[in-house]
Amino acid sequence: MKYDHQSIEIKWQRTREESGAFHCDHHSDKPKYYVLEMFPYPSGNIHMGHVRNYSIGDVVARFKRMQGFNVLHPMGWDAFGLPAENAAIKHGTHPAKWTFSNIDNMRTQLRRLGYSYDWRRELATCTPEYYRWEQQFFLRFFEKGLVYRKQAPQNWCPKCHTVLANEQVIEGLCWRCDSAVEQKNLTQWFLRITDYAEELLADLDKLEAGWPERVVSMQRNWIGKSIGAEIVFPLEGPGGSGNDGSITVFTTRQDTVFGATFMSLAPEHPLVEQLIDGKPEAPAVRAFVERIRNMDRIVRQSDDLEKEGVFTGAYCVNPFTGRRMPIWVANFVLAEYGTGAVMAVPAHDQRDFEFARKYDLPMQVVIQPEGDALDTAAMQAAWTEAGLLVNSGEFDGLPNEAAKQKIADSLEASGKGRRTVNYRLRDWNISRQRYWGAPIPVVYCDACGVVAEKDENLPVLLPPEVRTHEDGRSPLPDTPEFAECACPKCGGKARRETDTMDTFVESSWYFARYTSASKDDGAFDPAALKYWMPVDQYIGGVEHAILHLLYSRFFVKALRDCGYMDLDEPFANLLTQGMVLKEGAKMSKSKGNVVDPTEMIARYGADTVRLFCLFAAPPERDFDWSDSGIEGSYRFIGRIWRLAEELSGVLMPVKACSATAADAATPQGKDLRNKEHATVRKAGADISDRFQFNTAIAAVMELVNALYLAKDELSGDEGGRKVLSSAVATVLTLLSPITPHIAEELWASIGNTGRVTDEPWPQWSEEALARDEETIVVQINGKLRGRVSVPAGADAKAIEAAALSEPNVARHLEDVTVRKVVVIPGKLVNVVVG
Ligand code: ANZ
Ligand code: ZN
The missing domain is CATH 1.10.730.10 (Isoleucyl-tRNA Synthetase; Domain 1)
Incomplete structure (x- = not known):
């Protein structure tokens, strides 16, 4: 009979599905196993990368099932997002129509691959049945102060017409469309992920056992913890009184404080205007600040940036040496990191060294390598390694690591500063100037200000009919049925927030919703959630090493603290699968190498x-x-x-x-x-x-x-x-x-x-x-000459003896010289003759 895969496969897909073979339930005595593949964006068609991802997950699911586990293996759709809006503009359809027809198509394609999903749990994040719970989370976060509004310069993608979170800017480009990202000053909603920086970092230790090392270390670096101190430098007033305020710096090298010879401020530092007020330096400083502000942020942060600065005309005082320090504005100091001010130690920091050489600023060695004597005039680069303290008063002679502690103690005792910790991680901007996303449940009332929606008014539904703009701007602000509303507090006329949530919010909790996907009187069924979570095996692409995987970890902790779940981490084990290439290259339409x-x-x-x-x-x-x-x-x-x-x-x-x-x-x-x-x-x-x-x-x-x-x-x-x-x-x-x-x-x-x-x-x-006898193949110069039986586990000597005495082998060895005998126990003997 011919192997007719089409009819065989379709027959078994139907049979298995009709019998509900892969349905699962949390009422079970078996141990549970939750295997999950990152859900797809419904772009239109399944590609080979999906097939690989889901095939890996399916084998794991079926294998665990055979091993006696109660397996949860669900599938759904990450269904909000910009491509639906773009397609809608291009083809004159509605984003919902485009999205759901893609889902139908891709579901059929997945079914045709025979995956063992419990399809009853399928979800699409663009449905009100899903996003209403996200709006409820927002209200709880709002009550707890975990979400807040602030104005700040934001990453703006001119092509996508929306802001982007820091994690969504990859080397200066939009994660979605690769356009160069610009800066725009906007008022936006932020999730306070920085409140969880320490926990997100500490819990990575627990994940080390089940997550790829590379992903763990990428998250560590992204969170970027720096342990150091804040030190307060009094300003020198016109009369040199020191009573005119102060500048606080963040440093990881308080051991070098005696070597701080000048001060560098970020161009955006709030003190700059006050310091230059009425001084002849003011015009030059303003011009410099303006120029640097408009510079591309990525260029500004790059290591090879040419260091530049300008003197403000003002001074502060080193609280340890009493030395007068000129205050400069420098292009490499970032406003958003630490305090936006750096005590410059040119002898021991390379950036400060270059800056001091360029502008002829003083230098003072305070860390001396053992057995050497640094001379500032001859130094070619900053000394950034360990050493003993010099020119540092009572701390002289201490190894610099010990001095860090002693100086921190002294700062705290004298009130000149304190120990502190800094993180690179920034709060998560979740506002998007887009239509096809979950509405942010907030209104602006002239009388009451910013008012959160009431629970009973959820879900705040996306209006089904909108007039799209050719240029891609969001239609929501000009949709009065949506934007105009009543204030939930005073009932007066109010305006609805027209930004929608970042789609990464939906993917930060979908894995938990699968445990109770059809529940309509709450986000989660506590018993199901407790039984199934965490995900035992998560599988997806490494491109989410930070983005989705960091947001999800944060979200679980935030939901835990709002009483939704009793869980610290969502994914116990993570597998990041490789790509499917064609002739060594990534498959892409433009290269024409896509395998369908x-x-x-x-x-x-x-x-x-x-x-x-x-x-x-x-x-x-x-x-x-x-x-x-x-x-x-x-x-x-x-x-x-x-x-x-x-x-x-x-x-x-x-x-x-x-x-x-x-x-x-x-x-x-x-x-x-x-x-x-x-x-x-x-x-x-x-x-x-x-x-x-x-x-x-x-x-x-x-x-x-x-x-x-x-x-x-x-x-x-x-x-x-x-x-x-x-x-x-x-x-x-x-x-x-x-x-x-x-x-x-x-x-x-x-x-x-x-x-x-x-x-x-x-x-x-x-x-x-167990075998009592093993068959060993005997070769002479690689040619098969016989087989011998030896007792299982026989040693090399015994095997060699048996091999050489095998009659046919012995005959072939009669007139030749044996040069070497190679024995592979359990398998083979090769006699090398010459
Ligand atoms: C004095 C000093 C002396 C420093 C020395 C380093 C070496 P990480 O590890 O990345 O946290 N810094 C602080 N705030 C900054 C800002 N807003 N923009 C640019 N640089 C900033 O780096 C901490 C160090 O980066 C701090 O320690 C500070 O320079 C600088 F021999 O202070 B250091
Ligand atoms: Zn973009």
Whole structure:
């Protein structure tokens, strides 16, 4: 019979779905296992990257199910976002229509791949049934002060007509469209993720066991904790009195304070105007500040930025040395970091060193490397390494690490400063000037000010009809039905917030909603949430190492603190899968190298496509899509199909690993049974340990080869048939998570009852693996010359002796000189002769 993958696959997809085979429930005595792949944006079609991602997740889900876990494996749609609006403008449709028709199409494509989802839990984030809970979270955050409004310069994408969070600016470009990001001063809503900086950092230690090291360290760097001190520098008034206020700096090097010879302020520092007021330097300073403010932020933050500055004409005083320090404005000092002011220590900081050389500012060595004496006149660069303190009063002679502590103590005792910690992480701007997003549930009332919506007024629905703007601006501000509203407090005329939420807000909690996706009187069913969370295995692309994965971690902690859940971290284990490339390059329409999954499924079937995605490489690694690769997978499936066909009438309906030692009485029977059990052991270990599906599949391929070699000899008697049947059952059972359709089809055709995908994962036994004798192949100069049997576990000496005395081998060695004997215990002896 021909292998008709189309009809076989569609038949089993229907059967399994109609029987609700993958529905799950939290009322269960089994241990739970929650496996989740990052949900897709409904852009139109499934691409090969999705197929790889979801195939990995599906094998994990099915494998855990076979191991006896109660498995939750859901799928849904990250359905708000800009492409829907752009498509709507281009094609004159509504974003909702475009989105839902894409969802329908992509759902069909996923079904055709045979994934074991509990489709009852499907969700789309653009529905009010979903986003109403997000609006409720917003209200709780608002009450707790976890969300607030502020005006600040923001990242603005001119093409997307919206602001972007810092995490969404990748090397100065918009994460979505690669346009250069500009700065724009706007009043926006922020989530106070910085309140959680310390916890987000500390909990990374717990994630180290289950997350890739690279992702953990990227998050650590992004949060960017710096331990140091704040030091207060009194300003020198016109009369040198020091009573005219002060400048506070943040430093990680308080041990160098005696070497601070001038002060550098950010151009945006609020004191600048006051300091230059009435001074002759004022015009030059204003011009400089204006020029730097307009500079691209990324250029400004780059290491190779040419250091520039301007003197303000004002001075402050070093509180430790009493020295007068000129105050400069410098282009490399950032307003948003620390206090926006830096005590400049040119002898020990490279930026300050370059700045001091350029503007001829004083330099003072305060850290001396042991056994050397730095001379400021001769220094070519700042000394930034460790050393002993000099020119530092009572602290002289201390190693600088110890001095850090002593000087911090002194700061706190004298009131000149204090220990402090700084983070790079900034609060998360969640306002977006877009239509296709969740409305922010806030109104502005002339009488009452900023007023949060009432719970009973949720959801704040997006208006279904809007007039889109050709230039891509959001239509919401000019949609009176939406924008004009009543104040929830005084009932008077008010205006609704017309910004919508960043779509990364929706993806920060969808994983928790799956546990109770259809609940309509609350965001989560507490019992279901408690049972299923955290996600045991999360799988997705490494491009989310910071963005989505950091936001989700924060969101869970914030929801916990609002009483929604009792959970610290959402994802216990994370797998970041590699990309599917074509000829070494990322697949893209512009390169014309896209391989369409639908076409591949039509030609080879879903099982072959799944198999290839899993066999081509370990999951974390990139792999190249190749015709020969997919052909190879197709041939392997054909080989299994033919094996079952050739053995029809021989095979009987039995379970994996069911043949007994008595069934396997002949040497061939024994060997095959042994191979069967060894394959189960290897495949199980490879999948459990780091999801090495490729080597697990290779092991099953070897078992299939062994079946082909043994089948004729074993078909003759009852015991042999039993051994063959058991090994075939094992092949089908082990392959069922990977290629479920053909496994199910052949399982049924052999006459088995039940479904192979409902079978338990097979158990290997020590007894079957143990061998009393091993066959060793003997080669001379790489040519096969004989086989010998030795006791299992024999040592190299014994194996060599047996090999050399084998009659045929001995004959070939008669007139030659043996140069070397290589023994690989359990396998082979190679005699090198000359
Ligand atoms: C004095 C000093 C002496 C410093 C020395 C370094 C070496 P991280 O580790 O990144 O936190 N700094 C502080 N605020 C700044 C700002 N807003 N813009 C630019 N630079 C700023 O770096 C902390 C160090 O960066 C601080 O320690 C400060 O320079 C500088 F030998 O203070 B240091
Ligand atoms: Zn953009």
